[in-house]
Amino acid sequence: IAGIELGSSKTATVVAQVSVDEGSFEEVINIIGVSVSASKGVKKGQIVNIDESVESAITSIEAAERMAGHNIDSAFVALGGAHITSQNSHGVVAVSGSTGEIILSDVDRVIEAASAISLPASREIVHVLPREFVVDGEAGVKDPISMSGVRLEVETHVVTASSAAIKNLSKTLSEAGIKINDMVFTGLAASYSVLTETEKELGCVLIYIGAGTTSIVAYID
Numbered sequence: 001i002a003g004i005e006l007g008s009s010k011t012a013t014v015v016a017q018v019s020v021d022e023g024s025f026e027e028v029i030n031i032i033g034v035s036v037s038a039s040k041g042v043k044k045g046q047i048v049n050i051d052e053s054v055e056s057a058i059t060s061i062e063a064a065e066r067m068a069g070h071n072i073d074s075a076f077v078a079l080g081g082a083h084i085t086s087q088n089s090h091g092v093v094a095v096s097g098s099t100g101e102i103i104l105s106d107v108d109r110v111i112e113a114a115s116a117i118s119l120p121a122s123r124e125i126v127h128v129l130p131r132e133f134v135v136d137g138e139a140g141v142k143d144p145i146s147m148s149g150v151r152l153e154v155e156t157h158v159v160t161a162s163s164a165a166i167k168n169l170s171k172t173l174s175e176a177g178i179k180i181n182d183m184v185f186t187g188l189a190a191s192y193s194v195l196t197e198t199e200k201e202l203g204c205v206l207i208y209i210g211a212g213t214t215s216i217v218a219y220i221d
Helices: 050-068 104-114 163-175 186-194 197-202
Strands: 002-006 010-020 027-038 074-079 085-094 123-135 138-141 151-162 179-185 204-209 214-219
Touching: 002 050, 002 163, 002 186, 010 050, 027 050, 050 163, 074 163, 074 186, 085 104, 085 123, 104 123, 104 151, 123 163, 123 179, 151 163, 151 179, 163 179, 179 186, 186 204, 186 214, 197 204
Parallel strands: 002 074, 074 179
Antiparallel strands: 002 010, 010 027, 085 151, 123 138, 123 151, 204 214
């Protein structure tokens, strides 16, 4: 698994190997390659010169490949910049199963319903993050699967980005020989790497200070 971030001052690549722990049979991620190279063609988190950004990406990717001893053909990619915005959204569906138990497909459907927000053509949804579920009027549910009910609602936080910025990032990595598995907002990616579940539950603010932009993520419950 590889991760790539084209930042304003540096391009970073990390390569990990996923293995199964023989004792617990759980998947373990081992970092086997890391590289950081000077960034070109990126200003305030957005690509302003495709050729220069491709050159920076290739330099970083090749260095990480040499360290890892593996070729990278796909990666998860960090997406940042002042074009990122977010808003809250609400979704509601009827529970579909004959038993009245909520299953994964119900959760997927209600999140999809919350994704149906009005957006200009120049913007795209990057993340739909569930905040809490409501089962038959009972709020504060974190995981509704296997609960009984007839009406499932969800409160979500929707992160959107500029379509042009996404296309420029996609083109840069495509020309560098990389297929994008998914894009992740830089602030969210940073929060996964440094915050504990307890910190997020109690409430905290993560401030990710980059060379060109600063991302802020607020957590509670």
